[in-house]
Amino acid sequence: xxxxxxxxxxxxxxxxxxxxxxxxxxxxxxxxxxxxxxxxxxxxxxxxxxxxxxxxxxxxxxxxxxxxxxxxxxxxxxxxxxxxxxxxxxxxxxxxxxxxxxxxxxxxxxxxxxxxxxxxxxxxxxxxxxxxxxxxxxxxxxxxxxxxxxxxxxxxxxxxxxxxxxxxxxxxxxxxxxxxxxxxxxxxxxxxxxxxxxxxxxxxxxxxxxxxxxxxxxxxxxxxxxxxxx
Amino acid sequence: xxxxxxxxxxxxxxxxxxxxxxxxxxxxxxxxxxxxxxxxxxxxxxxxxxxxxxxxxxxxxxxxxxxxxxxxxxxxxxxxxxxxxxxxxxxxxxxxxxxxxxxxxxxxxxxxxxxxxxxxxxxxxxxxxxxxxxxxxxxxxxxxxxxxxxxxxxxxxxxxxxxxxxxxxxxxxxxxxxxxxxxxxxxxxxxxxxxxxxxxxxxxxxxxxxxxxxxxxxxxxxxxxxxxxx
DNA sequence: TCGACCTAGCTTGCATACAAGTCCTGTCCT
DNA sequence: AGGACAGGACTTGTATGCAAGCTAGGTCGA
Numbered sequence: 001x002x003x004x005x006x007x008x009x010x011x012x013x014x015x016x017x018x019x020x021x022x023x024x025x026x027x028x029x030x031x032x033x034x035x036x037x038x039x040x041x042x043x044x045x046x047x048x049x050x051x052x053x054x055x056x057x058x059x060x061x062x063x064x065x066x067x068x069x070x071x072x073x074x075x076x077x078x079x080x081x082x083x084x085x086x087x088x089x090x091x092x093x094x095x096x097x098x099x100x101x102x103x104x105x106x107x108x109x110x111x112x113x114x115x116x117x118x119x120x121x122x123x124x125x126x127x128x129x130x131x132x133x134x135x136x137x138x139x140x141x142x143x144x145x146x147x148x149x150x151x152x153x154x155x156x157x158x159x160x161x162x163x164x165x166x167x168x169x170x171x172x173x174x175x176x177x178x179x180x181x182x183x184x185x186x187x188x189x190x191x192x193x194x195x196x197x198x199x200x201x202x203x204x205x206x207x208x209x210x211x212x213x214x215x216x217x218x219x220x221x222x223x224x225x226x227x228x229x230x
Numbered sequence: 231x232x233x234x235x236x237x238x239x240x241x242x243x244x245x246x247x248x249x250x251x252x253x254x255x256x257x258x259x260x261x262x263x264x265x266x267x268x269x270x271x272x273x274x275x276x277x278x279x280x281x282x283x284x285x286x287x288x289x290x291x292x293x294x295x296x297x298x299x300x301x302x303x304x305x306x307x308x309x310x311x312x313x314x315x316x317x318x319x320x321x322x323x324x325x326x327x328x329x330x331x332x333x334x335x336x337x338x339x340x341x342x343x344x345x346x347x348x349x350x351x352x353x354x355x356x357x358x359x360x361x362x363x364x365x366x367x368x369x370x371x372x373x374x375x376x377x378x379x380x381x382x383x384x385x386x387x388x389x390x391x392x393x394x395x396x397x398x399x400x401x402x403x404x405x406x407x408x409x410x411x412x413x414x415x416x417x418x419x420x421x422x423x424x425x426x427x428x429x430x431x432x433x434x435x436x437x438x439x440x441x442x443x444x445x446x447x448x449x450x451x452x453x454x455x456x457x458x459x460x
Numbered sequence: 461t462c463g464a465c466c467t468a469g470c471t472t473g474c475a476t477a478c479a480a481g482t483c484c485t486g487t488c489c490t
Numbered sequence: 491a492g493g494a495c496a497g498g499a500c501t502t503g504t505a506t507g508c509a510a511g512c513t514a515g516g517t518c519g520a
Binding site for chain 1: 273274277278280281282283305306308309311312313315316317319320368369370371374378381
Binding site: 268 | 512
């Protein structure tokens with residue numbers, strides 16, 4: 001059974017969906033109970049997430065969802081600008097299949113914005129960039145951007161964000177249009193503007209709340225072993 | 231004591247220095263004996279390296295240094311082109327301290343090429359790109375490029391490479407000159423050409439040898455607990 | 461002679477037990 | 491009353507033990 005990366009993915013998904021906020025403590029035993037496994041596998045999952053910069057361990061004190069500092073936040077956005085700009089400028093065309101995939105994502109994105117909760121919205125908005133990386137056809141860059149968008153998503157949760165989901169969706173649509181038209185320099189320019197807008201929407205001097213409990217945030221329904229990995 | 235990432239770093243250093251070739255099996259118990267720890271910590275180290283794409287596990291068969299396929303090799307070089315181009319183009323200036331650091335590295339690089347073995351040479355050549363990322367001042371991009379250059383170093387080991395260390399050093403020197411002159415577009419162009427040259431020097435249709443033993447490759451001197459982490 | 465099978469020895473996968481450090485709380489002394 | 495201190499309940503860190511699966515080599519049968 002696709003049991004391999006279940007725990008990593010479940011935790012990451014919970015974080016990205018906003019169910020686990022930055023600073024939340026992630027107890028090994030607690031997570032083990034939730035997933036019905038021993039601490040060993042939980043530790044493995046947490047350590048993988050640690051090398052990806054999603055969680056951090058405070059020796060003998062606990063595991064926590066990372067709380068990026070203002071400087072780290074800026075670095076994350078800059079990294080995304082660098083990678084996504086380079087990515088778009090390296091593209092020579094847009095494969096029809098990938099174009100269709102992106103277009104399908106855009107309609108899903110719109111539906112989520114209208115009807116979904118804030119978590120699904122943020123998640124969907126971030127997925128656009130990952131799908132775009134997939135369209136460029138480089139799995140390594142997909143992974144890199146996956147972790148980078150995870151980081152900026154975390155930042156948006158931690159700091160006061162005035163980002164309008166609708167505005168982001170409009171940006172995405174415009175970027176896609178430029179890509180489909182084959183105007184990659186324009187798409188890159190739009191992308192930089194888009195990321196700038198999201199970053200400017202943050203107030204890096206004001207930090208948000210920091211609650212501290214796990215609750216049943218990781219499992220949405222009753223059974224502890226049922227998870228949707230998006 | 232800086233005991234934290236000792237094992238990860240030691241293994242990675244051994245791989246990057248060419249002492250552990252792609253395809254080498256990394257037995258948990260064997261590594262545990264070498265480092266004087268139990269399998270637990272070895273597993274943690276290997277799993278961290280796995281998420282960084284350096285080693286891979288074949289269920290119940292063993293851990294191995296990754297052997298990138300021809301396609302993966304191309305992807306790694308493309309990713310480096312994307313990231314390093316974006317990185318250089320995002321730079322607005324070269325901090326004097328970082329400039330001095332890079333210059334110092336270049337002379338060390340030259341010395342290594344004249345007097346060092348092939349492992350030190352490859353290592354030193356790769357470090358230039360990491361130091362360059364450090365000069366850009368973004369820790370995230372440093373980490374990304376560290377793993378990316380590790381991958382391409384692995385590729386160069388696996389496939390027949392006609393790369394001349396001297397030529398690479400000359401490229402690096404030219405790139406540094408352009409950076410110092412503030413001509414970042416030119417530096418980016420030179421960088422693309424440089425990575426292209428390295429990639430073109432590979433014969434992706436011919437794979438190299440694949441020995442299969444650990445020997446005392448991980449420890450250079452007698453005592454199992456003495457390691458230099460570069 | 462060749463092929464199927466079976467077993468022994470290896471590997472990792474996972475759980476559990478114990479060690480060691482941190483934090484909080486209650487108590488005792490001043 | 492206030493502060494130092496001690497103890498216990500928690501946490502992660504590390505080792506070890508057992509289970510499960512892969513591989514290779516030998517044996518038996520056709």
